[in-house]
Amino acid sequence: MSCNGSPVNDWVDLLSMSFSSRASLTISRGPLNRVIKLKRRPGVPWGIELEGSQTRHCRNKCIFCFIDQQPPDLRRSLNVKDDDVRYSFLSGTYITLTSQQADEAIDRGFSSLHVSVQTTDPILRGKMLGLQKPLAILPQIDRLADNGVVVEAQIVEVPGWNNGGVLERSIADLYSRPNVDILGIVPVGLTKWREGLERITRPDRKEAGKTLEIIETWQKKAVKERGTPWVYPADEYYSLTGKEIPPLSFYEDCSLAPNGIGLLAQMINDCSNRIYSEGGMIITGNMAAPYIRKITANTGYSVLPVTNTLMGSQITVAGLLSGKDVVNTVKQSDSDGLKVFLPDAMFNHNGVTLDEYTVEKISEETGVEVISAASIGELL
Numbered sequence: 001m002s003c004n005g006s007p008v009n010d011w012v013d014l015l016s017m018s019f020s021s022r023a024s025l026t027i028s029r030g031p032l033n034r035v036i037k038l039k040r041r042p043g044v045p046w047g048i049e050l051e052g053s054q055t056r057h058c059r060n061k062c063i064f065c066f067i068d069q070q071p072p073d074l075r076r077s078l079n080v081k082d083d084d085v086r087y088s089f090l091s092g093t094y095i096t097l098t099s100q101q102a103d104e105a106i107d108r109g110f111s112s113l114h115v116s117v118q119t120t121d122p123i124l125r126g127k128m129l130g131l132q133k134p135l136a137i138l139p140q141i142d143r144l145a146d147n148g149v150v151v152e153a154q155i156v157e158v159p160g161w162n163n164g165g166v167l168e169r170s171i172a173d174l175y176s177r178p179n180v181d182i183l184g185i186v187p188v189g190l191t192k193w194r195e196g197l198e199r200i201t202r203p204d205r206k207e208a209g210k211t212l213e214i215i216e217t218w219q220k221k222a223v224k225e226r227g228t229p230w231v232y233p234a235d236e237y238y239s240l241t242g243k244e245i246p247p248l249s250f251y252e253d254c255s256l257a258p259n260g261i262g263l264l265a266q267m268i269n270d271c272s273n274r275i276y277s278e279g280g281m282i283i284t285g286n287m288a289a290p291y292i293r294k295i296t297a298n299t300g301y302s303v304l305p306v307t308n309t310l311m312g313s314q315i316t317v318a319g320l321l322s323g324k325d326v327v328n329t330v331k332q333s334d335s336d337g338l339k340v341f342l343p344d345a346m347f348n349h350n351g352v353t354l355d356e357y358t359v360e361k362i363s364e365e366t367g368v369e370v371i372s373a374a375s376i377g378e379l380l
Contacts, residue, residue, distance in 0.1 A: 005024070008050075012089075025037075056082065060130055061129070063197070067079060071191070071311065074355065075352065088110075089110040096116060097116075097141070106149065112151070112152065114152045116154055117170065117183075118156055125137060141174075141177050142177065152184075156187075158201075159200070171231060175218065183230060184231075186233075187208070190312070192312030203240060208236075208237045211237060229252075232254055232261045260317060279301050279338075281301070281303075281335055281340045283340060285318040286305045286316040288318055296376070308322070310324065319345035323354075326346075339368070342373070343372070344375075359371070
């Protein structure tokens with residue numbers, strides 16, 4: 001019923017009220033209420049699991065939804081469509097930001113939210129989210145601003161839908177909202193499993209270049225007026241256009257690395273002024289391979305890019321590589337006697353890939369020593 005005197009409605013309340021080493025719980029059992037006092041060692045969880053802790057599912061039918069275009073037989077957790085304001089606050093997952101979600105965030109005192117904007121045009125936004133009606137975002141962001149809630153926003157760019165002038169208007173609208181702390185622009189990810197879904201495309205080199213021009217114009221304005229670039233493109237835009245990656249200092253306190261923004265800059269920075277060790281074969285996706293080759297030139301390391309046959313060749317990031325694709329690529333390479341290094345991003349917190357391979361299983365099937373590494377810097 002309560003924890004340390006405050007009502008408990010769900011696990012978020014319990015988490016926020018029981019951060020210390022002691023907790024006083026009021027529990028209801030039948031007609032009686034009783035108080036239980038608990039204590040724990042620092043860092044040890046309470047061991048309490050509440051009903052209703054499951055993720056609230058998304059009801060949208062977004063034209064770009066990655067879950068709708070996944071192959072069969074992946075980890076069950078990868079099929080969860082979440083749209084949960086609680087996880088947006090605590091874990092940084094992105095939400096639609098409906099009026100109900102805004103209400104809950106304000107009522108519960110959530111200080112920041114991650115919001116999937118796509119476009120500030122209500123009619124277009126409704127269509128992109130697969131709804132039968134317009135869905136405005138700016139009124140909800142303004143309500144959050146009035147209640148002191150900060151927003152980290154994201155736009156998934158889909159050519160022919162929300163790019164070009166539409167993108168520029170959306171950036172302008174969000175820039176004018178003082179509580180939009182940062183904005184990330186990412187290109188739509190498309191797999192080969194899109195039968196029956198909306199026909200959309202990824203940005204090509206020319207389109208990516210135009211998007212970068214728009215973003216860079218706003219970055220210059222933001223640096224002058226706010227002292228920060230504020231809006232950041234995904235690393236893929238630099239890869240698509242062949243442009244140089246900005247230095248890590250450009251990203252300052254950018255918190256969008258989980259979205260593939262600033263990861264390449266971080267990797268390049270980690271590898272500068274290093275003394276190279278014994279060497280081996282570095283596995284990565286097609287996007288990062290040219291940059292890693294440049295970093296490891298004249299060292300004992302070779303770089304082996306893996307084409308994603310599970311998802312499709314348009315998926316080029318290392319984090320979405322399958323264990324089977326890695327195994328097949330290593331078997332076809334000249335890897336005899338070499339240690340093979342895999343990116344940690346391939347594995348979840350349980351140490352398994354999308355198709356449930358472990359480091360040990362990859363090593364067993366390839367017959368070589370396989371090691372996972374969080375960054376290239378660990379190898380140097």
